[in-house]
Amino acid sequence: MGGWQKIKMDDLIDEISMGPFGSDIKVSCFVERGIPVLNGSNLFGTRLKEDSFRYVTPEKADSLKKANAYRGDVIVTHRGTLGQIVYIPQNSTQPRYVISQSQFRFRCNDKVIPEYVVNYFHSHEGQNKILANASQVGVPALARASSSFRDIEIPVPPLPTQRKIAAVLGALDDKIENNRKICANLEAQAQAIFKSWFVDDAKHIRETVQMQRVFDVTIGRTPPRKESEWFSENKDNNHVWVSIADMGSCGAFIFDSSEYLTDEAIRSFNFKVVPQDTVLLSFKLTVGRVAIAATDLVTNEAIAHLRSSDTRLKEYLYCYLKQFNYDNLGSTSSIATAVNSTTIKEMPFVVPEDRALNAFHQLVKPLFNQIRVLLFESRALAATRDALLPKLMSGEIDVEKVKVA
Numbered sequence: 358m359g360g361w362q363k364i365k366m367d368d369l370i371d372e373i374s375m376g377p378f379g380s381d382i383k384v385s386c387f388v389e390r391g392i393p394v395l396n397g398s399n400l401f402g403t404r405l406k407e408d409s410f411r412y413v414t415p416e417k418a419d420s421l422k423k424a425n426a427y428r429g430d431v432i433v434t435h436r437g438t439l440g441q442i443v444y445i446p447q448n449s450t451q452p453r454y455v456i457s458q459s460q461f462r463f464r465c466n467d468k469v470i471p472e473y474v475v476n477y478f479h480s481h482e483g484q485n486k487i488l489a490n491a492s493q494v495g496v497p498a499l500a501r502a503s504s505s506f507r508d509i510e511i512p513v514p515p516l517p518t519q520r521k522i523a524a525v526l527g528a529l530d531d532k533i534e535n536n537r538k539i540c541a542n543l544e545a546q547a548q549a550i551f552k553s554w555f556v557d558d559a560k561h562i563r564e565t566v567q568m569q570r571v572f573d574v575t576i577g578r579t580p581p582r583k584e585s586e587w588f589s590e591n592k593d594n595n596h597v598w599v600s601i602a603d604m605g606s607c608g609a610f611i612f613d614s615s616e617y618l619t620d621e622a623i624r625s626f627n628f629k630v631v632p633q634d635t636v637l638l639s640f641k642l643t644v645g646r647v648a649i650a651a652t653d654l655v656t657n658e659a660i661a662h663l664r665s666s667d668t669r670l671k672e673y674l675y676c677y678l679k680q681f682n683y684d685n686l687g688s689t690s691s692i693a694t695a696v697n698s699t700t701i702k703e704m705p706f707v708v709p710e711d712r713a714l715n716a717f718h719q720l721v722k723p724l725f726n727q728i729r730v731l732l733f734e735s736r737a738l739a740a741t742r743d744a745l746l747p748k749l750m751s752g753e754i755d756v757e758k759v760k761v762a
Contacts, residue, residue, distance in 0.1 A: 367507035373463035472523035551676035561713035577656030587622035
């Protein structure tokens, strides 16, 4: 590989700093608008996701100077969900951010561009290097955090090659991000129609009944974790097995999972396979995540499955569950422990008037169909990206021969 070198991150970093102590940002510090504070949901993918922010005042951000991050900086999670690493694009909506206590930030020197570094650490090799120094005692964390990160050695090509690699992968990321924005817009349209017809105006409502009166409600299961033969990381000839984490990043439709169950597990533990188009709802720990099964699948015990023979109800139920106030469920102060399968079966369901349901179904079904197509396309693009990534990072693919539009 002409011009490629193995270089320690310490020789590629201009400056690095840790996030604030937990006591530095309390709930009482948050304000309606101000300087965004980053959290785990902002660190999916390679680029900072500009949503789900909380804010602190500029004065509070000034007092946390070392925890301030700017355009071009790289953010790394060092505890909790390890392996998350993104860069802040130069065209980000905000000029300044505050990182959390679970993150550190660094700025690259002139030997490397942040896009290349972040893409490298999203490769299998890069993820392994991040996780190699992790402690699994208690909450997973990087031992010595930013200092151990400095010791990692990575392959670095000349700057023109770095930019070409970043451009190839960036073109795929741009398309995936554009699809995500279109999907968000389409879903917002469907939710706005739902709210106008069935929340703001009661004339389209027939009655309110328990969920189990209208839907067949079932719950997923988990085989014994100590018996590894039931689980697989390979999708081939195995069953998609959905977790709450999978539902957190799938969009309106869920096609896949991070872990799979074998045929033998399905037979041995009498799993009921959830048919395509079933609506899924998380009800333990993280309550209220909703997705539609895009394929036959199974889930763990934290997820309820709601299905009906009336196909018109699929989009209506999805919108209903997305707008439902889950704080009203349960009888204790802790929503995480109060909600159980009985609670879900008995939760109120607003039954729409038949003619209104027909009209709503005809109006929003095309929106959901387009969302499904775009999400499927994004999965294919992500698979292409994942296949290219190690080949680009090893120099196996000569990027000088690749044209980027």
